[in-house]
Amino acid sequence: MFAPITISVFFVALAGFMQAQAPLPSQAEGKLPTPQAEVALAQPPAPSVAKAHDDSFVIGNDDVLAIxxxxxxxxSRAIPVRSDGRISLPLVGEVQATGRTPLQLEQEITSKLKNYISEPVVTVMVQQINSEKFNILGQVVKPGSYPLINGTTVLDAIATAGGFRDFAKQKSIYVLRQSGGTDSRIAFNYKDVIKGQHPEQNIKLEPRDTIVVP
Known part of the structure; x- marks a missing residue:
């Protein structure tokens, strides 16, 4: 007969042996961890750099940039482009923004920060577009210049301007568009469009378009 203490030692040793033989989760699935996977687990995740901006967009005065x-x-901050076309950032100083794409501005800010920060990661996105505008004149409640939001149509512009005044000639509206140094005139019959006729007249506006409501 075994002494009680001898039996206890036997079961402790058996439990240790069974634990040592238990497969890892990846082994249980028939997969062994690769050296690349082990390195990936050992390293911290890389920073996620957003690149959601359109690199063809040209920044203008009054645009709000998220840097x-x-x-x-x-x-890091949201900052408007001043009327002189420049912005100011700590360590960077004055930088020309108007006339550049967000990618070009990223590159200059990154270059200037390298004097102070090792391998800076900079992202510039246009948070609000105020430089692209359209005009609406004539017999509307609030004539003037308005920021052009992507997808704005003639109907949208009329609504933004508060609608028509009492004596507006709703069938004789037109859009003046600058293209290639010349002005083109695009007719818009409000009465027809709201009836579902000639929907092609409800065009999407472009920067510097002027809507005239006689």
């Missing part, structure tokens, strides 16, 4: 410098909250 993010990874791990630098004191520099």
């Amino acid at each position: 993010n410098v990874w791990k630098e909250p004191d520099i």
